[in-house]
Amino acid sequence: MIALSVDVVTKTIAGAWAWLFRGRRTRGEVVKQLYQIGNRSLLFVCVTLGFLGMVLVFQTCLQVNRITGDLSQVGAEFIKILVHEFGPSLTAMMLATRVGAGIAAEIGSMVVTEQIDALRMNGVDPVDYLIVPRFLASLVMTGVLTTIGVGAAVIMGALTAYYSFHLNPVVFLDPSHVRVGDLLTGIMKCAAYGAAVPIVAGICGLNARGGSEGVGTATTRAVISASFVVILLDFFLSGLALFTFQRGGL
Amino acid sequence: MIALTAVTKSFGARPLLAGVDLAIGRAETFGLIGTAGSGKSVLAKILCRLIAPDAGSVRVDAAQVGMLFQNNALFDFMTVGDNVAFPLVRQAQLHGEEIRARVAERLRAVGLAGSEEKYPNELSGGMKKRAALARAVIARPPVCIFDEPTAGLDPVTTSKIYDLLRAERDATGATVVVISSDVEALRSFAPRIGMLHDGRLRYDGDAGAIADSDDPVVRQFVRGALEGPL
Amino acid sequence: MKALQLAFEGLGSAALALFDEAGGMALLAWRVLVGLLTLKLDWRELVRSLYKMGVQSLPIVALTAFFTGGIMVIQSGIFIRRFGAYGLLGFGAGYATLREVGPILIGLMFSGRVGANNAAELGTMTVTEQLDGLRALAIEPIGFLIVPRVVAMMIALFCLVVLGNVVAIAGGALFGKLLLNVELSSFFHSFADNLKPWDLMIGLVKAAVFGLAISITSCHFGTSVKGGAVGVGRAVNNAVVAAAVAIMISDNLITMVLR
Numbered sequence: 225m226i227a228l229s230v231d232v233v234t235k236t237i238a239g240a241w242a243w244l245f246r247g248r249r250t251r252g253e254v255v256k257q258l259y260q261i262g263n264r265s266l267l268f269v270c271v272t273l274g275f276l277g278m279v280l281v282f283q284t285c286l287q288v289n290r291i292t293g294d295l296s297q298v299g300a301e302f303i304k305i306l307v308h309e310f311g312p313s314l315t316a317m318m319l320a321t322r323v324g325a326g327i328a329a330e331i332g333s334m335v336v337t338e339q340i341d342a343l344r345m346n347g348v349d350p351v352d353y354l355i356v357p358r359f360l361a362s363l364v365m366t367g368v369l370t371t372i373g374v375g376a377a378v379i380m381g382a383l384t385a386y387y388s389f390h391l392n393p394v395v396f397l398d399p400s401h402v403r404v405g406d407l408l409t410g411i412m413k414c415a416a417y418g419a420a421v422p423i424v425a426g427i428c429g430l431n432a433r434g435g436s437e438g439v440g441t442a443t444t445r446a447v448i449s450a451s452f453v454v455i456l457l458d459f460f461l462s463g464l465a466l467f468t469f470q471r472g473g474l
Numbered sequence: 475m476i477a478l479t480a481v482t483k484s485f486g487a488r489p490l491l492a493g494v495d496l497a498i499g500r501a502e503t504f505g506l507i508g509t510a511g512s513g514k515s516v517l518a519k520i521l522c523r524l525i526a527p528d529a530g531s532v533r534v535d536a537a538q539v540g541m542l543f544q545n546n547a548l549f550d551f552m553t554v555g556d557n558v559a560f561p562l563v564r565q566a567q568l569h570g571e572e573i574r575a576r577v578a579e580r581l582r583a584v585g586l587a588g589s590e591e592k593y594p595n596e597l598s599g600g601m602k603k604r605a606a607l608a609r610a611v612i613a614r615p616p617v618c619i620f621d622e623p624t625a626g627l628d629p630v631t632t633s634k635i636y637d638l639l640r641a642e643r644d645a646t647g648a649t650v651v652v653i654s655s656d657v658e659a660l661r662s663f664a665p666r667i668g669m670l671h672d673g674r675l676r677y678d679g680d681a682g683a684i685a686d687s688d689d690p691v692v693r694q695f696v697r698g699a700l701e702g703p704l
Numbered sequence: 705m706k707a708l709q710l711a712f713e714g715l716g717s718a719a720l721a722l723f724d725e726a727g728g729m730a731l732l733a734w735r736v737l738v739g740l741l742t743l744k745l746d747w748r749e750l751v752r753s754l755y756k757m758g759v760q761s762l763p764i765v766a767l768t769a770f771f772t773g774g775i776m777v778i779q780s781g782i783f784i785r786r787f788g789a790y791g792l793l794g795f796g797a798g799y800a801t802l803r804e805v806g807p808i809l810i811g812l813m814f815s816g817r818v819g820a821n822n823a824a825e826l827g828t829m830t831v832t833e834q835l836d837g838l839r840a841l842a843i844e845p846i847g848f849l850i851v852p853r854v855v856a857m858m859i860a861l862f863c864l865v866v867l868g869n870v871v872a873i874a875g876g877a878l879f880g881k882l883l884l885n886v887e888l889s890s891f892f893h894s895f896a897d898n899l900k901p902w903d904l905m906i907g908l909v910k911a912a913v914f915g916l917a918i919s920i921t922s923c924h925f926g927t928s929v930k931g932g933a934v935g936v937g938r939a940v941n942n943a944v945v946a947a948a949v950a951i952m953i954s955d956n957l958i959t960m961v962l963r
Contacts, residue, residue, distance in 0.1 A: 268945055268949065271949055272949060275956045276952060278956050278960075279804065279959050282956075282959055283804060305779065309775075309779055325820070325944055326941055328937070329934070329938060330937070333934045333937055336933055337547060337550075338543045338545055339547050339549050341524050341541075341547060342547040345522055345539070346560055346561050347564050436935075437824070437936075438933075439824075439937045440824025440828055440940055444816070444820035444821045447816035447940075447944055448764060448816040448820075451816050452764065452767065452813070455768055455809065458771075458775055459771045459775050459778075462775055463774075463778055465782075
């Protein structure tokens with residue numbers, strides 16, 4: 225299992241490199257995956273991030289009202305933490321379930337119906353053919369979807385602040401607290417999550433054994449493993465950010 | 475052409491193949507029978523180099539092996555045409571037009587003319603089997619393995635499939651291994667049959683004489699009798 | 705013009721599909737309620753499910769909670785450091801964890817572990833016609849399979865969140881000391897002084913509601929599978945997505961109504 229995982233990771237990175245820099249392309253595969261991941265997760269991400277925005281702003285305004293009563297900084301701080309933490313991480317958790325389950329189910333059912341064997345019989349490496357396009361598409365789409373999700377959260381947050389706490393949207397929509405460090409942290413997280421989810425899900429899919437039950441098991445394992453890897457990466461990258469970007473300057 | 479020596483394979487604690495010796499010459503046709511779970515498909519995959527044995531040696535003197543999988547294994551995200559063309563696409567020397575022509579010819583030969591644009595889930599069981607057969611042989615591999623080519627098919631379709639296999643074999647002179655539970659139909663196709671049981675080849679010889687074998691296990695299986703060691 | 709028409713058609717059919725699934729789930733919830741009230745449930749299945757779902761999720765929930773505590777401490781730390789208000793770390797991290805982030809992340813992990821598994825199991829049973837087999841033996845799947853699982857999931861998630869909270873706070877305190885040099889005593893004091901039992905209660909109410917959401921979605925999609933191995937994978941996918949949306953929506957409702 226460990227040997228397979230390491231093998232998949234190295235092959236995926238090598239394959240992605242070859243795709244990007246040496247022009248070894250499979251006709252239209254990456255574009256198809258961009259659509260699969262992007263279009264079909266768009267509504268899901270917007271809805272969940274929208275509700276997240278509402279809840280976060282509601283809670284924060286409640287607490288701040290109790291302590292100082294000055295809500296003028298809430299919007300700015302909200303946008304800041306959305307950019308470097310909750311935007312990327314919650315989007316990635318959602319994608320870990322949606323995209324992770326999708327990839328594992330697809331690849332898993334190919335394993336149990338021997339289509340993977342048929343690929344290998346024709347000299348095609350399943351990692352190269354199946355996982356690399358999804359890897360590249362996920363890298364791009366995670367960032368795109370996070371950006372859109374952050375937008376949804378900000379809009380819903382602003383509406384909540386206005387309707388529940390009478391906070392002027394102009395005051396709320398204040399991006400001035402967002403520093404370069406925040407943006408860099410957010411981008412780094414999007415890249416890390418975007419890379420990890422398809423690899424983890426692909427490994428789980430390739431390990432599927434045994435008919436429809438096996439596909440179900442593989443899908444389940446993919447969702448948990450991908451979600452947990454996101455949390456783990458979040459912890460380490462946040463810690464990294466704490467000690468580099470957030471020292472008070474950047 | 476094919477030589478297996480003392481091939482052993484276990485999954486977990488259970489040994490599935492325990493010392494299989496098999497030699498098949500060029501252009502020979504070999505039929506493999508055995509009870510369900512006796513390891514026939516695993517042996518087939520070892521022949522295709524999809525699985526490596528735990529012990530023993532495998533020699534297959536062919537650069538390419540064509541395999542017809544038990545469940546067809548057609549790629550469900552591609553059209554029938556792309557499926558059948560797949561082995562050719564992997565040999566980059568052929569051009570688009572030539573590939574298209576070969577695919578059309580193959581599909582016609584198996585009675586699926588004009589189905590290039592259909593998807594596998596639009597085909598019936600027999601049609602899927604024929605499409606998978608076309609894919610297995612289109613690159614004219616010197617060794618062909620057909621795993622349960624007629625399982626779940628009605629008697630008429632079974633005869634048609636065996637006709638196609640015969641035509642294919644006679645045209646290309648390939649070395650053929652067929653795995654089947656339908657001993658009767660297999661006997662008229664393969665002059666030599668082997669039975670896999672308890673991890674070894676219990677019988678390996680003339681198809682005509684197999685029903686009169688000395689081995690009670692083999693006799694019972696071939697005759698479908700209720701009484702016996704099985 | 706054609707594009708607009710296609711867009712409307714797509715939107716319409718998506719909306720119809722949504723209402724279809726939502727209706728199915730509401731119906732299931734109703735039947736579960738009836739089954740509960742008439743006490744028609746298989747107690748052995750309940751205990752078996754409790755064990756499987758609760759005990760087997762323990763490691764992943766504990767790990768999740770541990771790192772969630774760490775993440776919340778880091779995030780609060782980033783904020784607090786700007787104002788030097790280290791004394792507020794226990795409160796800041798604790799409040800967010802108990803009320804929001806704890807139940808949500810543990811809920812999502814539970815959905816991934818137990819919800820997906822449940823959908824897969826029920827899906828396989830549907831595809832292999834085992835549910836029909838049960839009905840042929842005059843055993844009603846609702847009371848026998850579904851109600852015990854719903855109840856078990858609610859109880860299991862509730863207990864897991866309680867435990868998860870403990871681990872998260874402990875983890876938070878640990879990382880507070882390691883990363884931000886906030887003394888454990890200071891952390892726990894600010895935690896205990898500023899947080900009220902109600903903050904904990906809200907988190908637990910959410911846990912129960914999330915448990916209900918996860919169980920109903922997974923049972924619904926599991927029992928309405930069509931189409932073999934691919935169908936099971938798709939059912940798991942839909943179940944997990946629906947559960948995540950349900951979690952976010954109910955989180956909102958509870959926060960806003962209960963404050």
